[in-house]
Amino acid sequence: MTTVSGTVQERIMLPPSAREGEADSASALTARDVWTMFRRRLVLIVVLFVLFTGMAVGGFLLWWFKFPGYRSEALIACISNIPRAELTPEQARLRQDEYERFVLTQAALLKSPGILSEALKVTAVRETQWWKDIEKRRWKRPNEHLIELMDELNAGPVRGTNFLKVSMVCRNPKDPAVIVRAVVNQWYDTVKQRTASEFADSALTAARQELDELDREIEDKRHRLQELATRLPPGARTNPENNVVSQRVQQLSQQVTQLQLELAELEQFRDFYNDPSGLAATAEDRAWVEQDPEVAGLRQGLFLLRQQRAADERVYGPGHRILKQLDAEIAAREKELEQLRMQKLEERRQDAREAANTAYENTLHALYLAQENLAKAEAALQDQDRLLLENSNLETDIEQSLEYRKQLVEYIKGLERVKAQRTAIDVHIAQEPTDPLERYSPNPLLLVAGILLSIALSVSIGLGLELVDTSVRTSQDVVRHLNVALLGLVPDTDDEEIPIQRVERAVRDAPHSMVAEAFRGIRTAVQFAAPAERQRLMLVTSPRPEDGKTTVACNLATALAQGGRRVLLIDANIRRPGVHKVFPGREPKGLSNLLIGDGTLAQLAYTTDVDRLDVLPSGPASPNPAELLAGEAFHALLREARDQYDQVLIDCAPVLLASDPLVIGPIVDGVILVVRAKQNSRGIARRALTLLGDVGSHVFGVVLNAAQVARGGYFREQLRAYYEYQEGADTSHRLP
Incomplete structure (x- = not known):
C-alpha cells in the first residue's frame, strides 16, 4: 500500500494560465508590468531626474554666463568666367567637378598655417580679448595661438551656391569680426593672382601619376595571371570540374573504395581460417585429402587387407586366429589412415590460412598506398582550386582596373581642355565680417534637450535596475x-x-x-x-x-x-x-x-x-x-x-x-x-x-x-x- 493518492496524471495540475506559453510568459513584458516597475522605482527616478536636471541646468547657465559664443562670418564669391555654350554636357560636368575642387582647395589654403600665422601678426588681432585670454593661460603649448585659431576657424563651401563661408565663434562679441577679417584679407592678398589653370596643373600632374601607377598595377596583374596559367594543369581554366587532377582524384577514390571492399571480404576469410572452432572441412577439402598419394596408398592397402580377410574367412571360418590378426591389422591401418587424413586436412587448412593472411596484408598495403596517393591528389586539387580562385579574382581586378583607366583617361583629357582654355575664376570678398547681433551659443533648445535627456536617463536607470534585479x-x-x-x-x-x-x-x-x-x-x-x-x-x-x-x-x-x-x-x-x-x-x-x-x-x-x-x-x-x-x-x-x-x-x-x-x-x-x-x-x-x-x-x-x-x-x-x-x-x- 502506498500513501500516494492516485497516479500523477490523476492529480490536479497547475491552472492553464500558469502553464501554457511558458516561453512567452518568462520574457514578455506588458505595459502594466512596465508601469508597475515605474511606480516601484518612482522615488529613485524622481531623485535621478532632479540630479540630472540640476546638472543640465547648471551646466547650461555656466555656459550661458561664463562661456557665451558670438559668431561672425564672411562670404567669398568664386565665379567661373568660362562660357557655358562652349561645353557639351559631359564637359560641363567635368568643369563643375573642377570648380568644386578649386573651392575646396581655397578653403584648405585659407586655414593653412602660413595664412593664419600672417593673420596673427596683425595688431588688431593681438588687441582682441581672444588673444589676451590665451596669453593669460598658465600652461601654453608652442604656437598656442595658431593651434587655437586652426581649431576655432571654420571655412567651407555653401552648398548650392558659389560662396566660400569663413566663420569663427568667440566669447567677446567684438573679437570674431576682427579675426575673420584679418584672415580673409591675408588669404585674398595671397591668392588673388591665382587662376583655375594653375589649379588644373597640379590636378593634371596628380592624375597622370595615378594613371602611371594604374598601368604598372595592371601590368603586374597580367604577369601574375601568366604565372598562374603555367602552374595550372591543362584544361583547368576551361573545365575546372573535369581536368587531369579531378580525374585522378576520382580514379583514386574509386580505387580506395574497391580496396576497402576487398579488404573487408579478405578480413572475413582471414577470421574464418584463423578460428579453429569455426572451421569445418568442406567436401572440396576432403576430396583433396583423398587424392593425396600417401592417403591413396594407405587406403589401397586397407582395401587389400579387407579382401584378404574376406577370403580367409571363407577358408578358415569365423573366429579363427588368423582372422583376429587380420582384424587387428585392419583396425591399426584404419586408425593410421584417419590420422593421416587429419594431418593432411590440417596442412590444407594451414595453407589456406597463410594464403588468406598474405592476401589480406597485400590488400591492406595496397589500400595504404592508394589512400596516400588520394591524399596527395586531393591536396593538389585544393591547390588547383586556390589557384583558380586567384586567377578569377585577378581577371576581375584587371577588368575593373581597365574600366577605371578609361575613366581616368577621360578625366585627364578634361583637365587638359580646361588648362588649354586658360580661363580664370573670379575670386572676391562678397561680404565683409560684421559684429554679431545676437548670442550664437548656447542654444536654449539645448536646455530642453538636457531636461528630456534627464527624464530618459532617470527612467532608463530606474527600469534598468528593476530588470537586472x-x-x-x-x-x-x-x-x-x-x-x-x-x-x-x-x-x-x-x-x-x-x-x-x-x-x-x-x-x-x-x-x-x-x-x-x-x-x-x-x-x-x-x-x-x-x-x-x-x-x-x-x-x-x-x-x-x-x-x-x-x-x-x-x-x-x-x-x-x-x-x-x-x-x-x-x-x-x-x-x-x-x-x-x-x-x-x-x-x-x-x-x-x-x-x-x-x-x-x-x-x-x-x-x-x-x-x-x-x-x-x-x-x-x-x-x-x-x-x-x-x-x-x-x-x-x-x-x-x-x-x-x-x-x-x-x-x-x-x-x-x-x-x-x-x-x-x-x-x-x-x-x-x-x-x-x-x-x-x-x-x-x-x-x-x-x-x-x-x-x-x-x-x-x-x-x-x-x-x-x-x-x-x-x-x-x-x-x-x-x-x-x-x-x-x-x-x-x-x-x-
Whole structure:
C-alpha cells in the first residue's frame, strides 16, 4: 500500500494560465508590468531626474554666463568666367567637378598655417580679448595661438551656391569680426593672382601619376595571371570540374573504395581460417585429402587387407586366429589412415590460412598506398582550386582596373581642355565680417534637450535596475519566471500595523492582522488547489534556510484547524527543527524516535493550545535523516496520520540543502514551496522547483513570504483598505 493518492496524471495540475506559453510568459513584458516597475522605482527616478536636471541646468547657465559664443562670418564669391555654350554636357560636368575642387582647395589654403600665422601678426588681432585670454593661460603649448585659431576657424563651401563661408565663434562679441577679417584679407592678398589653370596643373600632374601607377598595377596583374596559367594543369581554366587532377582524384577514390571492399571480404576469410572452432572441412577439402598419394596408398592397402580377410574367412571360418590378426591389422591401418587424413586436412587448412593472411596484408598495403596517393591528389586539387580562385579574382581586378583607366583617361583629357582654355575664376570678398547681433551659443533648445535627456536617463536607470534585479519580489515574478500557481503573499511584519510578537503564531495571537488574513487566504487557495482527497498530505519546504517555511507551516496549520479540520503538523526537519519552539511539547521525543520504533503516533504527538491541532515534533537529531524518511516506517506513519486526521502538514528541510524534501515529495499529495521576497533569486527558486519536479513531486504552488510594502507594491493599498474597513472612522494607523 502506498500513501500516494492516485497516479500523477490523476492529480490536479497547475491552472492553464500558469502553464501554457511558458516561453512567452518568462520574457514578455506588458505595459502594466512596465508601469508597475515605474511606480516601484518612482522615488529613485524622481531623485535621478532632479540630479540630472540640476546638472543640465547648471551646466547650461555656466555656459550661458561664463562661456557665451558670438559668431561672425564672411562670404567669398568664386565665379567661373568660362562660357557655358562652349561645353557639351559631359564637359560641363567635368568643369563643375573642377570648380568644386578649386573651392575646396581655397578653403584648405585659407586655414593653412602660413595664412593664419600672417593673420596673427596683425595688431588688431593681438588687441582682441581672444588673444589676451590665451596669453593669460598658465600652461601654453608652442604656437598656442595658431593651434587655437586652426581649431576655432571654420571655412567651407555653401552648398548650392558659389560662396566660400569663413566663420569663427568667440566669447567677446567684438573679437570674431576682427579675426575673420584679418584672415580673409591675408588669404585674398595671397591668392588673388591665382587662376583655375594653375589649379588644373597640379590636378593634371596628380592624375597622370595615378594613371602611371594604374598601368604598372595592371601590368603586374597580367604577369601574375601568366604565372598562374603555367602552374595550372591543362584544361583547368576551361573545365575546372573535369581536368587531369579531378580525374585522378576520382580514379583514386574509386580505387580506395574497391580496396576497402576487398579488404573487408579478405578480413572475413582471414577470421574464418584463423578460428579453429569455426572451421569445418568442406567436401572440396576432403576430396583433396583423398587424392593425396600417401592417403591413396594407405587406403589401397586397407582395401587389400579387407579382401584378404574376406577370403580367409571363407577358408578358415569365423573366429579363427588368423582372422583376429587380420582384424587387428585392419583396425591399426584404419586408425593410421584417419590420422593421416587429419594431418593432411590440417596442412590444407594451414595453407589456406597463410594464403588468406598474405592476401589480406597485400590488400591492406595496397589500400595504404592508394589512400596516400588520394591524399596527395586531393591536396593538389585544393591547390588547383586556390589557384583558380586567384586567377578569377585577378581577371576581375584587371577588368575593373581597365574600366577605371578609361575613366581616368577621360578625366585627364578634361583637365587638359580646361588648362588649354586658360580661363580664370573670379575670386572676391562678397561680404565683409560684421559684429554679431545676437548670442550664437548656447542654444536654449539645448536646455530642453538636457531636461528630456534627464527624464530618459532617470527612467532608463530606474527600469534598468528593476530588470537586472533577479530576485523574486512580486506575484508577477512568480507567474512570469517560475511558471507555477501563486497560493498567496504574506506581508512583511515591518509593514504590519498590529504588533506581532512571534510571526509563527500570527494567526493564533493576532487574528485581526493583515498577516493572519493572508494565511487564511492561503488556506482558501490550498483548499481550491485540488479535491479534498488530493490534499490530505502536504509538504511545506523552501529553497534555502530563513525563507519562512516553518512560519508558513505553523500559521497554515493553525488556519486549517480554525477552519474546522483536524490537523497534524509534523516537524520532519530533523536536521534543524523549529516547530517545537512554536508549540512547546511535554517531552523531547518525536519523529526520529517513532521511525526507529521507539514509540507510536498516539504516544509522541501532543495537542496544542489551538483546537484540533496536534503536533509531532522532530525528536532527537539523527545522523541519517534522509534514510529514516525514506524507510517503510515513515510511509506507515503517513498512512496512519491520513486515517486519523483531516489534514497533515509536514515541515521539512530546505530543498537545495538536503535531500529530505526530495524523499518526501513524491509520497505526499502536494508540495507548497515558500519563497522569501527579495532574498531568493529566480534561479534558486527555479532550481528548487526543478528538483521537486524531477522526483515526481506535485507542487500545489508558491507562497511569497515577507512581501514588502513599497510604492507600486502589493500591500500598500490593501493594508490601508483592510484596517480602514475594520476600524471604520478611526484612521490613526494609516500608511503615509
